[in-house]
Amino acid sequence: xxxxxxxxxxxxxxxxxxxxxxxxxxxxxxxxxxxxxxxxxxxxxxxxxxxxxxxxxxxxxxxxxxxxxxxxxxxxxxxxxxxxxxxxxxxxxxxxxxxxxxxxxxxxxxxxxxxxxxxxxxxxxxxxxxxxxxxxxxxxxxxxxxxxxxxxxxxxxxxxxxxxxxxxxxxxxxxxxxxxxxxxxxxxxxx
Numbered sequence: 001x002x003x004x005x006x007x008x009x010x011x012x013x014x015x016x017x018x019x020x021x022x023x024x025x026x027x028x029x030x031x032x033x034x035x036x037x038x039x040x041x042x043x044x045x046x047x048x049x050x051x052x053x054x055x056x057x058x059x060x061x062x063x064x065x066x067x068x069x070x071x072x073x074x075x076x077x078x079x080x081x082x083x084x085x086x087x088x089x090x091x092x093x094x095x096x097x098x099x100x101x102x103x104x105x106x107x108x109x110x111x112x113x114x115x116x117x118x119x120x121x122x123x124x125x126x127x128x129x130x131x132x133x134x135x136x137x138x139x140x141x142x143x144x145x146x147x148x149x150x151x152x153x154x155x156x157x158x159x160x161x162x163x164x165x166x167x168x169x170x171x172x173x174x175x176x177x178x179x180x181x182x183x184x185x186x187x188x189x190x191x
Contacts, residue, residue: 059108095139
């Protein structure tokens with residue numbers, strides 16, 4: 001018998017990952033003329049969403065959802081931030097998509113803690129982000145070595161890791177606040 005609750009979790013997770021991967025993060029900054037200027041940060045909401053969903057549900061569910069997301073992106077629809085299809089395997093971004101699997105595994109360790117401390121959350125989240133980026137860098141280096149372009153390795157690491165990692169680290173703080181609110185509501189039996 002199929003559990004309706006798990007189906008709902010699956011649908012919510014898939015839709016959240018899909019939507020969050022397509023929305024870039026933009027922030028208003030005050031300019032010289034007292035007019036706000038919108039600046040696009042080089043990340044989207046996908047990583048914070050995956051961390052949040054892993055903490056709310058489970059890593060096993062998220063890995064399955066993410067596997068289907070990648071399958072759909074490679075074979076059916078261009079659901080990735082920069083498109084899709086089998087040609088996406090040749091882009092540097094694909095290594096970082098693969099790196100989300102170990103990120104989910106590391107964040108899932110926190111699901112065993114009933115009282116999530118900020119220090120533990122930051123420690124495991126940073127470890128997950130670093131492993132994700134290391135996976136992406138290894139994929140990138142392997143790919144550039146195959147195509148005989150080793151001179152582009154450092155440039156692409158700067159573009160895809162050093163450019164994005166600080167913003168992803170900053171995005172961990174709102175996720176922690178949201179998960180604390182959700183845990184407080186669970187403890188009060190709101191849902």
